[in-house]
Amino acid sequence: xxxxxxxxxxxxxxxxxxxxxxxxxxxxxxxxxxxxxxxxxxxxxxxxxxxxxxxxxxxxxxxxxxxxxxxxxxxxxxxxxxxxxxxxxxxxxxxxxxxxxxxxxxxxxxxxxxxxxxxxxxxxxxxxxxxxxxxxxxxxxxxxxxxx
Numbered sequence: 001x002x003x004x005x006x007x008x009x010x011x012x013x014x015x016x017x018x019x020x021x022x023x024x025x026x027x028x029x030x031x032x033x034x035x036x037x038x039x040x041x042x043x044x045x046x047x048x049x050x051x052x053x054x055x056x057x058x059x060x061x062x063x064x065x066x067x068x069x070x071x072x073x074x075x076x077x078x079x080x081x082x083x084x085x086x087x088x089x090x091x092x093x094x095x096x097x098x099x100x101x102x103x104x105x106x107x108x109x110x111x112x113x114x115x116x117x118x119x120x121x122x123x124x125x126x127x128x129x130x131x132x133x134x135x136x137x138x139x140x141x142x143x144x145x146x147x148x
Contacts, residue, residue, distance in 0.1 A: 003009070034080060035103040041088075041096050043105045046076045051131030058126050062116035069135035070113045070140035077106040084122030087115045098124075111140055 025031050039045050062084075067136065072092075079098075086098045093109045098104060106126070116122035128136045 004095065021023060035078065037105050040076070040105045040107045042090065042094065042110065044108065044110075046105060047108070048129055049075050049131040051134065054130050054132045054134075056128040056130060056136060060124050060126055062114065062122040062124075064116055064119055064121060066096075066116050066122075068114040070111050071137050071139055072111050072140075073106060073108055073128070075128055075136060075146055076108055077126050077128045077136070079104055079106055079124045079126045082123040082125060084116055084120045085118045086122045086124060087117050089113050089115070 023029050023031060037046070059082075062069075066086075080103045081098045081100050083100050085100075088096045088104075088106075089112060090097070090107065096104065097117075114122075114124075130136055
């Protein structure tokens with residue numbers, strides 16, 4: 001568990017655009033870049049929200065065969081897959097498949113769903129670059145029964 005927390009802290013430092021690692025490579029320390037990008041995986045530019053900055057880190061666990069449900073993020077988010085295989089599908093059908101040890105810059109303002117594929121649970125650490133009072137995730141409204 002402590003190794004996961006340590007990995008999460010390192011990942012947070014590496015996910016910040018334009019920031020160099022706080023430590024230099026040397027015989028006792030190995031620095032491995034995980035992600036440096038100005039756009040999300042669908043090619044759209046990363047845009048930070050207005051307001052007082054607030055960073056949130058979550059560990060999201062999805063059971064084998066489970067799914068997040070359709071949702072979107074109104075703020076930039078960045079993920080690092082600790083375990084399992086994750087498929088992220090956009091409404092237009094594009095799919096991003098992640099394996100353990102991979103990082104990505106998540107899509108913003110785009111409905112998508114994440115699914116754990118394979119036999120083991122999926123564990124992903126997600127960092128949100130939001131603003132105080134701003135939602136991190138907006139779920140897709142469920143269809144209403146209009147025939148009532």
